[in-house]
Amino acid sequence: MAEVGRVSIRLPSSIKQGDVIRVRTLVMHPMEIVQRDKANKIIPKNYHFIHTMTVAYNGKEVMRTELTQGVSQNPSITFPLKVDKPGKLTVSYGDTNGKTFEATAEIKFS
């Protein structure tokens, strides 16, 4: 999967000051699940999945999420954000291969 780690952010089309908006994010990731041998024992290896998602708004962390292998492949997460002033939204994911995937979106009032 060449596109592992592509993050997309979708914002509502019209945002007003003071709104609580729902931000939809999607990250392409296999979220590998546990494999077992014939004796039903977990095969030990470094399973490749996203374990954290952090959201920062204007550089300040506003939300932190812990994910496990119990979250679907290509996880899509909707989260709330209260926007009092325009700024930059950053969503970043950390996976078990030590990689971080990040995307930003500009929030402006209309």
Add this chain to the structure above:
Amino acid sequence: MRIPDISRWMWRADAAAMSRRGFVRALVAMLAGAAALKDLSVPGEGAAQATSSGMPQPDELVDATLKRLFGNRTFQRGDDKIKVELPQIAEDGGSVAISVDSSLPVGGAVAVSSLYIISDKNRRPMLAKFSFTPESGRALVATSIRLATSTDVRVIAEMSDGTLYAVVKPVRVTISGCDLPPQS
């Protein structure tokens, strides 16, 4: 359809209501539980590290998960405060849409600190944890989860003062979302 039985979570509160002696006993039990939780905090951190290093957590039953995450605290019914949307029948257990919306405050003296999604019959029941700040504005979240089999899904809101609100929803799953064929 089976109605989730929340009453067994409540037994301690009921016992406390019965008599003063019962109340004192419950209080002692709770304090002991809190002390035990403190002692257990180090293995808890170890478990978190195990997740981040890419190894799955060991299999556990949901009662063990609840004990690990919340100690001996009792759960309050949160049906009027937390709205959980889940399909009654999920055809593909590999991707079950769940959306949670709650009227609980995220700022102020007593606020939601985290929402947990827990599936009773997954081998590792803890699926996801969402931690909010006052800038979130509202405690809502939507995602998709994997369910191993037909199960109850619990959404638990943890407040900053330690109160826990729980909502339980049953889901029927047609195809498991977790089991891969065994590797040779």
